[in-house]
Amino acid sequence: MKKSYILLSFIFFLFFSGCAVQAEKPKEHQTEITGNVLPTEAASKEEPEEIIQEALTMDKIKMLAEKEELCLQDLLYWENLRESYLSSSEKYYFYTLLAEDKAYRLDFSTRQDGQLGFVRLVDMQTMLSIDIRTGNIEHLLDNSVEMEDYLTFTFPETILTGDYDPYAGGNFGGCSLTLIDEKDSVTCGGIYILNGDRVKPRIVSGEMLEVADYDNHMYHSEQESLSIEQCPALLTLMSVEEENGETVQYYSVYFAKESDFYCYNLRLRADLLTKEEVMEIAATVCMSG
Numbered sequence: 001m002k003k004s005y006i007l008l009s010f011i012f013f014l015f016f017s018g019c020a021v022q023a024e025k026p027k028e029h030q031t032e033i034t035g036n037v038l039p040t041e042a043a044s045k046e047e048p049e050e051i052i053q054e055a056l057t058m059d060k061i062k063m064l065a066e067k068e069e070l071c072l073q074d075l076l077y078w079e080n081l082r083e084s085y086l087s088s089s090e091k092y093y094f095y096t097l098l099a100e101d102k103a104y105r106l107d108f109s110t111r112q113d114g115q116l117g118f119v120r121l122v123d124m125q126t127m128l129s130i131d132i133r134t135g136n137i138e139h140l141l142d143n144s145v146e147m148e149d150y151l152t153f154t155f156p157e158t159i160l161t162g163d164y165d166p167y168a169g170g171n172f173g174g175c176s177l178t179l180i181d182e183k184d185s186v187t188c189g190g191i192y193i194l195n196g197d198r199v200k201p202r203i204v205s206g207e208m209l210e211v212a213d214y215d216n217h218m219y220h221s222e223q224e225s226l227s228i229e230q231c232p233a234l235l236t237l238m239s240v241e242e243e244n245g246e247t248v249q250y251y252s253v254y255f256a257k258e259s260d261f262y263c264y265n266l267r268l269r270a271d272l273l274t275k276e277e278v279m280e281i282a283a284t285v286c287m288s289g
Helices: 001-028 040-044 058-065 137-141 275-282
Strands: 082-085 091-099 104-111 115-124 129-131 159-161 172-179 187-196 203-205 207-210 218-226 232-239 249-256 262-269
Touching: 058 091, 104 187, 115 137, 115 159, 115 232, 129 137, 207 218, 232 275, 249 275, 262 275
Parallel strands: none
Antiparallel strands: 082 091, 091 104, 104 115, 115 129, 159 172, 172 187, 187 262, 203 207, 218 232, 232 249, 249 262
């Protein structure tokens, strides 16, 4: 009897041990959920969060203008962004808005390296415009944009600066320069805001070494780097074919900061001013921002 009891106890022990082993096996195949990782089935049911964009207003443009370093993502955020032109190397965008019953347009571009090009606020009635990074938006709003919003020079008393003309120079405007004396006055040159991607100033180690012949009616010779404290500069002898077919030579100075989109150009007639006089004026340049 005692032997039967022992045998029966041993059989029960084996039976329950086997059940326990079978119960533990599924743990080896369980997928542990850690952190924020969800099972695939649960993740597929998640709906993407809706991004609500805000309308771009003049107050918001003013806030963008105050940023120390404006970047592309600051401008792609707003509602009703439109593309005006796309190419393999450049992209152009714009917004339209109303402010005090006037129509404005914010135009901006990206360069080949993906960085911002121009960021211009345009008055659609007067077609005056200004890059918002100059910090002088108010000059556009009250129709008082000047060349001084971009850069200034100290000229001798005999040279007068004309009003800013948004169509001068073929890119982003400029102004004419007039030489006066006791008997007469004559247009002697100008200051222009140019597209740096067209001018292609080559800057190496802080020196501007050359610029492109970016216009079919002009070419440059005798290119010479200038030592100017504020930015790299290049002096050239520029030959320009005027509308009347006459070729006029200018002492032409280009100014550009390596990371900027704009390239500025001061040009003065070589038959009215000497090279040394032009270099003295160029050394007084003061660029906005």
